Amino acid sequence: MLKRKGIILIIVLMVVAVCFINAGRFLVYDDVIHKSDAIIVLSGDRGERVERAAELYQKGYAKYFVISGGIVYHDVTMAQLMKEHAIQLGIPEKAIIMEDRADSTYENAYFTKKVIKSYPIHSAIVISSNYHMKRVKMIFDREFKDTGLKLFYTGAKDQYFSKTRWWSNNKSIMITITEYIKMVGYALGKNY
Template sequence: MRRELKLKKSVLSIAVLLIVVIIIAAGAGRFLVVDEPPRQSDVIVVLSGDKGERTVKGVELFQKHFAPYLLFSGGIVYNHVTMAELMGKHAEGLGIPKDAILLEDKADSTYENATFTLDIMKKKGLTSAIVVSSNYHMKRVKFLFEREFKNSGITLTYVAATDEYFAPSKWWSNNKSIMITINEYIKFAGYLFGKNA
Protein backbone atom coordinates (compact mmCIF):
# COMPACT_ATOMS: atom_id res chain seq x y z
CA MET A 1 0.00 0.00 0.00
CA ARG A 2 2.78 2.42 0.93
CA ARG A 3 4.72 1.53 -2.18
CA GLU A 4 1.66 2.21 -4.35
CA LEU A 5 1.08 5.56 -2.64
CA LYS A 6 4.74 6.55 -3.14
CA LEU A 7 4.56 5.51 -6.79
CA LYS A 8 1.37 7.58 -7.33
CA LYS A 9 3.00 10.60 -5.65
CA SER A 10 6.11 10.20 -7.81
CA VAL A 11 4.08 9.94 -11.02
CA LEU A 12 2.00 12.95 -9.99
CA SER A 13 5.16 14.97 -9.18
CA ILE A 14 6.72 14.09 -12.52
CA ALA A 15 3.48 15.00 -14.36
CA VAL A 16 3.26 18.37 -12.56
CA LEU A 17 6.95 19.08 -13.28
CA LEU A 18 6.47 18.16 -16.93
CA ILE A 19 3.46 20.49 -17.22
CA VAL A 20 5.43 23.35 -15.62
CA VAL A 21 8.37 22.76 -18.02
CA ILE A 22 6.01 22.74 -21.03
CA ILE A 23 4.33 25.99 -19.90
CA ILE A 24 7.70 27.70 -19.37
CA ALA A 25 9.07 26.41 -22.69
CA ALA A 26 5.93 27.54 -24.54
CA GLY A 27 6.47 31.11 -23.30
CA ALA A 28 10.23 31.16 -23.95
CA GLY A 29 9.89 33.05 -27.23
CA ARG A 30 7.36 35.59 -25.96
CA PHE A 31 9.58 36.35 -22.94
CA LEU A 32 12.31 37.68 -25.25
CA VAL A 33 10.07 40.29 -26.91
CA VAL A 34 9.72 43.86 -25.65
CA ASP A 35 7.66 46.09 -27.93
CA GLU A 36 6.38 49.38 -26.52
CA PRO A 37 4.26 52.00 -28.26
CA PRO A 38 6.61 54.58 -29.80
CA ARG A 39 6.83 58.00 -28.11
CA GLN A 40 8.01 61.34 -29.41
CA SER A 41 11.80 61.36 -28.90
CA ASP A 42 15.00 63.19 -29.84
CA VAL A 43 16.45 60.27 -31.81
CA ILE A 44 15.69 56.77 -33.08
CA VAL A 45 18.58 54.41 -32.29
CA VAL A 46 18.77 51.39 -34.60
CA LEU A 47 21.07 48.50 -33.68
CA SER A 48 22.93 46.40 -36.25
CA GLY A 49 22.73 42.63 -36.56
CA ASP A 50 19.99 41.74 -39.04
CA LYS A 51 19.19 41.74 -42.77
CA GLY A 52 17.59 45.19 -42.87
CA GLU A 53 14.29 44.90 -40.97
CA ARG A 54 15.62 47.05 -38.13
CA THR A 55 16.59 49.86 -40.50
CA VAL A 56 13.20 49.67 -42.21
CA LYS A 57 11.46 49.92 -38.80
CA GLY A 58 13.62 52.91 -37.84
CA VAL A 59 12.83 54.62 -41.15
CA GLU A 60 9.11 53.94 -40.66
CA LEU A 61 9.23 55.59 -37.21
CA PHE A 62 11.20 58.56 -38.62
CA GLN A 63 8.69 59.01 -41.44
CA LYS A 64 5.89 59.04 -38.84
CA HIS A 65 7.75 61.95 -37.19
CA PHE A 66 8.58 60.22 -33.89
CA ALA A 67 12.08 61.78 -33.96
CA PRO A 68 14.15 64.16 -36.12
CA TYR A 69 17.24 61.89 -36.21
CA LEU A 70 18.15 58.27 -36.89
CA LEU A 71 21.28 56.98 -35.15
CA PHE A 72 22.65 53.71 -36.56
CA SER A 73 24.94 51.70 -34.28
CA GLY A 74 27.27 49.01 -35.62
CA GLY A 75 31.01 48.47 -36.02
CA ILE A 76 33.27 47.13 -38.75
CA VAL A 77 31.96 44.22 -40.81
CA TYR A 78 34.61 44.07 -43.54
CA ASN A 79 37.86 45.95 -44.04
CA HIS A 80 36.86 49.56 -43.19
CA VAL A 81 33.14 49.20 -43.93
CA THR A 82 30.86 49.51 -40.89
CA MET A 83 27.34 48.28 -40.30
CA ALA A 84 26.36 51.81 -39.26
CA GLU A 85 27.50 53.08 -42.65
CA LEU A 86 25.60 50.34 -44.53
CA MET A 87 22.46 50.98 -42.50
CA GLY A 88 22.77 54.72 -43.14
CA LYS A 89 23.04 54.11 -46.90
CA HIS A 90 20.01 51.81 -46.73
CA ALA A 91 18.04 54.55 -44.93
CA GLU A 92 19.11 57.13 -47.52
CA GLY A 93 17.88 54.77 -50.22
CA LEU A 94 14.53 54.70 -48.43
CA GLY A 95 14.30 58.50 -48.59
CA ILE A 96 15.91 59.67 -45.32
CA PRO A 97 17.92 62.93 -45.71
CA LYS A 98 21.65 62.51 -45.01
CA ASP A 99 21.63 65.31 -42.42
CA ALA A 100 19.08 63.36 -40.33
CA ILE A 101 21.43 60.36 -40.04
CA LEU A 102 23.94 59.88 -37.22
CA LEU A 103 26.45 57.03 -37.14
CA GLU A 104 27.97 55.13 -34.23
CA ASP A 105 30.54 52.96 -35.99
CA LYS A 106 32.53 51.24 -33.23
CA ALA A 107 30.11 48.84 -31.48
CA ASP A 108 30.72 45.11 -31.85
CA SER A 109 28.21 43.94 -29.23
CA THR A 110 24.91 44.96 -27.68
CA TYR A 111 26.80 46.19 -24.62
CA GLU A 112 28.93 48.45 -26.87
CA ASN A 113 25.79 49.60 -28.75
CA ALA A 114 24.49 50.90 -25.42
CA THR A 115 27.78 52.39 -24.20
CA PHE A 116 28.77 54.18 -27.42
CA THR A 117 25.22 55.36 -28.13
CA LEU A 118 25.06 56.88 -24.64
CA ASP A 119 28.31 58.79 -25.33
CA ILE A 120 26.93 60.23 -28.58
CA MET A 121 23.61 61.18 -27.02
CA LYS A 122 25.32 62.97 -24.14
CA LYS A 123 27.63 64.89 -26.51
CA LYS A 124 24.69 65.98 -28.67
CA GLY A 125 22.43 66.82 -25.72
CA LEU A 126 19.78 64.28 -26.73
CA THR A 127 17.53 63.34 -23.80
CA SER A 128 15.21 60.69 -25.24
CA ALA A 129 15.42 57.82 -27.70
CA ILE A 130 13.42 55.07 -29.33
CA VAL A 131 15.64 51.98 -29.41
CA VAL A 132 14.99 49.58 -32.30
CA SER A 133 16.21 46.02 -32.69
CA SER A 134 14.78 42.65 -33.72
CA ASN A 135 11.88 41.36 -31.62
CA TYR A 136 13.87 38.37 -30.27
CA HIS A 137 16.74 40.69 -29.22
CA MET A 138 14.70 43.26 -27.30
CA LYS A 139 14.72 41.75 -23.78
CA ARG A 140 18.54 41.73 -23.83
CA VAL A 141 18.64 45.21 -25.40
CA LYS A 142 16.39 46.63 -22.70
CA PHE A 143 18.40 44.95 -19.93
CA LEU A 144 21.70 46.41 -21.20
CA PHE A 145 20.44 49.85 -22.18
CA GLU A 146 18.65 50.30 -18.85
CA ARG A 147 21.85 49.34 -17.04
CA GLU A 148 24.13 51.61 -19.09
CA PHE A 149 21.72 54.57 -19.24
CA LYS A 150 20.89 54.39 -15.52
CA ASN A 151 21.14 57.84 -13.89
CA SER A 152 21.73 59.48 -17.32
CA GLY A 153 18.40 61.32 -17.31
CA ILE A 154 17.72 59.92 -20.79
CA THR A 155 14.28 58.42 -21.47
CA LEU A 156 14.21 55.24 -23.56
CA THR A 157 11.37 53.53 -25.41
CA TYR A 158 11.83 50.07 -26.96
CA VAL A 159 10.23 49.23 -30.31
CA ALA A 160 10.72 45.84 -31.96
CA ALA A 161 11.28 45.09 -35.62
CA THR A 162 9.73 41.81 -36.75
CA ASP A 163 12.13 39.06 -37.81
CA GLU A 164 10.74 36.81 -40.53
CA TYR A 165 12.24 33.65 -38.99
CA PHE A 166 11.35 34.18 -35.34
CA ALA A 167 7.86 33.28 -34.15
CA PRO A 168 7.54 34.37 -30.49
CA SER A 169 4.50 32.21 -29.73
CA LYS A 170 5.82 29.21 -31.70
CA TRP A 171 9.58 29.61 -31.40
CA TRP A 172 10.02 25.85 -31.92
CA SER A 173 8.27 25.94 -35.34
CA ASN A 174 11.44 26.16 -37.47
CA ASN A 175 15.16 25.51 -37.03
CA LYS A 176 16.15 29.16 -37.41
CA SER A 177 13.68 30.26 -34.72
CA ILE A 178 14.91 27.51 -32.37
CA MET A 179 18.54 28.59 -32.85
CA ILE A 180 17.66 32.29 -32.39
CA THR A 181 15.84 31.52 -29.13
CA ILE A 182 18.58 29.32 -27.68
CA ASN A 183 21.27 31.80 -28.74
CA GLU A 184 19.42 34.71 -27.09
CA TYR A 185 19.09 32.85 -23.79
CA ILE A 186 22.80 31.94 -23.83
CA LYS A 187 23.82 35.54 -24.56
CA PHE A 188 21.38 36.91 -22.00
CA ALA A 189 22.85 34.59 -19.37
CA GLY A 190 26.32 35.84 -20.34
CA TYR A 191 25.25 39.44 -19.76
CA LEU A 192 23.60 38.55 -16.45
CA PHE A 193 26.77 36.95 -15.10
CA GLY A 194 29.42 39.13 -16.73
CA LYS A 195 29.25 42.92 -17.15
CA ASN A 196 30.70 43.11 -20.67
CA ALA A 197 29.89 39.63 -21.95
Protein backbone atom coordinates in the same frame (compact mmCIF):
# COMPACT_ATOMS: atom_id res chain seq x y z
CA MET B 1 4.32 8.73 -1.11
CA LEU B 2 4.39 7.33 -4.64
CA LYS B 3 1.20 9.24 -5.52
CA ARG B 4 2.74 12.47 -4.24
CA LYS B 5 5.89 11.98 -6.37
CA GLY B 6 3.70 11.37 -9.42
CA ILE B 7 1.80 14.61 -8.84
CA ILE B 8 5.05 16.53 -8.40
CA LEU B 9 6.41 15.01 -11.62
CA ILE B 10 3.26 16.01 -13.54
CA ILE B 11 3.48 19.57 -12.17
CA VAL B 12 7.17 19.82 -13.12
CA LEU B 13 6.46 18.52 -16.63
CA MET B 14 3.62 21.03 -17.04
CA VAL B 15 5.87 23.91 -15.93
CA VAL B 16 8.60 22.76 -18.35
CA ALA B 17 6.04 22.52 -21.19
CA VAL B 18 4.69 26.03 -20.48
CA CYS B 19 8.24 27.45 -20.37
CA PHE B 20 9.13 25.65 -23.61
CA ILE B 21 6.03 26.89 -25.45
CA ASN B 22 6.49 30.48 -24.24
CA ALA B 23 10.28 30.72 -24.68
CA GLY B 24 9.90 32.80 -27.85
CA ARG B 25 7.29 35.13 -26.38
CA PHE B 26 9.56 35.91 -23.43
CA LEU B 27 12.29 37.25 -25.72
CA VAL B 28 10.03 39.83 -27.36
CA TYR B 29 9.53 43.20 -25.67
CA ASP B 30 7.62 46.18 -27.03
CA ASP B 31 6.78 49.43 -25.28
CA VAL B 32 4.03 51.78 -26.23
CA ILE B 33 6.31 54.20 -28.00
CA HIS B 34 6.12 57.96 -27.68
CA LYS B 35 7.54 60.83 -29.67
CA SER B 36 11.19 61.10 -28.70
CA ASP B 37 14.31 63.08 -29.55
CA ALA B 38 16.00 60.15 -31.31
CA ILE B 39 15.59 56.70 -32.75
CA ILE B 40 18.52 54.38 -32.03
CA VAL B 41 18.92 51.49 -34.49
CA LEU B 42 21.17 48.54 -33.66
CA SER B 43 23.03 46.57 -36.33
CA GLY B 44 22.89 42.83 -36.84
CA ASP B 45 20.11 42.02 -39.29
CA ARG B 46 19.22 42.14 -42.99
CA GLY B 47 17.68 45.62 -42.97
CA GLU B 48 14.37 45.20 -41.14
CA ARG B 49 15.59 47.29 -38.20
CA VAL B 50 16.46 50.31 -40.35
CA GLU B 51 13.16 49.91 -42.21
CA ARG B 52 11.19 49.92 -38.92
CA ALA B 53 13.18 52.93 -37.69
CA ALA B 54 12.62 54.78 -40.97
CA GLU B 55 8.89 54.10 -40.72
CA LEU B 56 8.79 55.68 -37.25
CA TYR B 57 11.00 58.58 -38.31
CA GLN B 58 8.74 59.32 -41.31
CA LYS B 59 5.75 59.38 -38.92
CA GLY B 60 7.47 62.11 -36.90
CA TYR B 61 8.53 60.08 -33.87
CA ALA B 62 12.02 61.62 -33.67
CA LYS B 63 14.37 64.32 -34.94
CA TYR B 64 17.59 62.27 -34.86
CA PHE B 65 18.29 58.89 -36.44
CA VAL B 66 21.13 57.16 -34.55
CA ILE B 67 22.82 54.20 -36.23
CA SER B 68 25.07 51.82 -34.28
CA GLY B 69 27.28 49.16 -35.86
CA GLY B 70 30.99 48.38 -36.10
CA ILE B 71 33.30 46.91 -38.72
CA VAL B 72 31.93 44.03 -40.79
CA TYR B 73 34.74 43.66 -43.32
CA HIS B 74 38.13 45.35 -43.60
CA ASP B 75 37.23 49.01 -43.06
CA VAL B 76 33.52 48.86 -43.97
CA THR B 77 31.22 49.36 -41.00
CA MET B 78 27.69 48.18 -40.51
CA ALA B 79 26.83 51.79 -39.64
CA GLN B 80 27.89 52.89 -43.15
CA LEU B 81 25.72 50.24 -44.78
CA MET B 82 22.78 51.12 -42.53
CA LYS B 83 23.21 54.82 -43.30
CA GLU B 84 23.06 54.15 -47.05
CA HIS B 85 19.90 52.11 -46.53
CA ALA B 86 18.35 54.83 -44.34
CA ILE B 87 19.07 57.51 -46.95
CA GLN B 88 17.48 55.30 -49.64
CA LEU B 89 14.39 55.15 -47.40
CA GLY B 90 14.21 58.94 -47.24
CA ILE B 91 16.02 59.74 -44.00
CA PRO B 92 17.85 63.09 -44.39
CA GLU B 93 21.61 62.71 -43.98
CA LYS B 94 21.70 65.67 -41.58
CA ALA B 95 19.41 63.73 -39.17
CA ILE B 96 21.74 60.71 -39.01
CA ILE B 97 24.17 60.28 -36.12
CA MET B 98 26.76 57.54 -36.61
CA GLU B 99 28.23 55.19 -34.02
CA ASP B 100 30.62 52.89 -35.89
CA ARG B 101 32.60 51.00 -33.23
CA ALA B 102 30.10 48.56 -31.68
CA ASP B 103 30.60 44.83 -32.17
CA SER B 104 28.04 43.64 -29.59
CA THR B 105 24.77 44.71 -28.01
CA TYR B 106 26.63 45.92 -24.95
CA GLU B 107 28.93 48.01 -27.17
CA ASN B 108 25.87 49.37 -29.04
CA ALA B 109 24.69 50.80 -25.71
CA TYR B 110 28.13 51.86 -24.45
CA PHE B 111 29.31 53.67 -27.60
CA THR B 112 25.89 55.13 -28.45
CA LYS B 113 25.75 56.71 -25.00
CA LYS B 114 29.10 58.38 -25.67
CA VAL B 115 28.15 59.57 -29.17
CA ILE B 116 24.77 61.11 -28.31
CA LYS B 117 25.81 62.96 -25.16
CA SER B 118 26.79 66.02 -27.24
CA TYR B 119 23.29 66.24 -28.77
CA PRO B 120 20.09 67.57 -27.16
CA ILE B 121 18.71 64.04 -26.75
CA HIS B 122 16.64 63.34 -23.62
CA SER B 123 14.52 60.47 -24.94
CA ALA B 124 14.98 57.74 -27.54
CA ILE B 125 13.26 54.81 -29.16
CA VAL B 126 15.61 51.80 -29.33
CA ILE B 127 15.07 49.38 -32.22
CA SER B 128 16.47 45.93 -32.81
CA SER B 129 14.96 42.63 -33.97
CA ASN B 130 11.88 41.52 -32.04
CA TYR B 131 13.62 38.43 -30.58
CA HIS B 132 16.49 40.61 -29.34
CA MET B 133 14.47 43.21 -27.44
CA LYS B 134 14.41 41.66 -23.96
CA ARG B 135 18.22 41.54 -23.89
CA VAL B 136 18.49 45.00 -25.50
CA LYS B 137 16.26 46.40 -22.76
CA MET B 138 18.35 44.73 -20.03
CA ILE B 139 21.59 46.14 -21.43
CA PHE B 140 20.42 49.63 -22.37
CA ASP B 141 18.53 50.13 -19.09
CA ARG B 142 21.68 49.25 -17.17
CA GLU B 143 24.04 51.30 -19.34
CA PHE B 144 21.80 54.40 -19.45
CA LYS B 145 20.50 54.23 -15.85
CA ASP B 146 22.37 57.33 -14.63
CA THR B 147 21.82 59.49 -17.73
CA GLY B 148 18.24 60.61 -17.19
CA LEU B 149 17.51 59.58 -20.79
CA LYS B 150 14.02 58.10 -21.24
CA LEU B 151 14.14 54.98 -23.40
CA PHE B 152 11.33 53.23 -25.26
CA TYR B 153 11.78 49.87 -26.97
CA THR B 154 10.23 48.36 -30.07
CA GLY B 155 11.26 45.46 -32.23
CA ALA B 156 11.44 44.93 -35.96
CA LYS B 157 9.86 41.68 -37.09
CA ASP B 158 12.41 39.08 -38.19
CA GLN B 159 11.29 36.88 -41.08
CA TYR B 160 12.76 33.70 -39.55
CA PHE B 161 11.66 34.10 -35.94
CA SER B 162 8.21 33.16 -34.67
CA LYS B 163 7.55 34.08 -31.05
CA THR B 164 4.60 31.66 -30.87
CA ARG B 165 6.21 28.77 -32.77
CA TRP B 166 9.93 29.37 -32.23
CA TRP B 167 10.60 25.64 -32.74
CA SER B 168 9.08 25.68 -36.27
CA ASN B 169 12.31 26.24 -38.24
CA ASN B 170 16.05 25.84 -37.67
CA LYS B 171 16.84 29.57 -37.75
CA SER B 172 14.15 30.36 -35.20
CA ILE B 173 15.44 27.58 -32.94
CA MET B 174 19.02 28.86 -33.18
CA ILE B 175 17.94 32.47 -32.60
CA THR B 176 16.02 31.46 -29.47
CA ILE B 177 18.77 29.29 -28.01
CA THR B 178 21.46 31.89 -28.77
CA GLU B 179 19.44 34.69 -27.14
CA TYR B 180 19.00 32.68 -23.95
CA ILE B 181 22.71 31.81 -23.82
CA LYS B 182 23.63 35.48 -24.29
CA MET B 183 21.09 36.61 -21.68
CA VAL B 184 22.57 34.19 -19.15
CA GLY B 185 26.08 35.30 -20.10
CA TYR B 186 25.13 38.94 -19.67
CA ALA B 187 23.54 38.19 -16.30
CA LEU B 188 26.85 36.55 -15.31
CA GLY B 189 28.81 39.66 -16.30
CA LYS B 190 29.73 38.93 -19.92
CA ASN B 191 29.17 41.83 -22.31
CA TYR B 192 27.63 40.48 -25.51
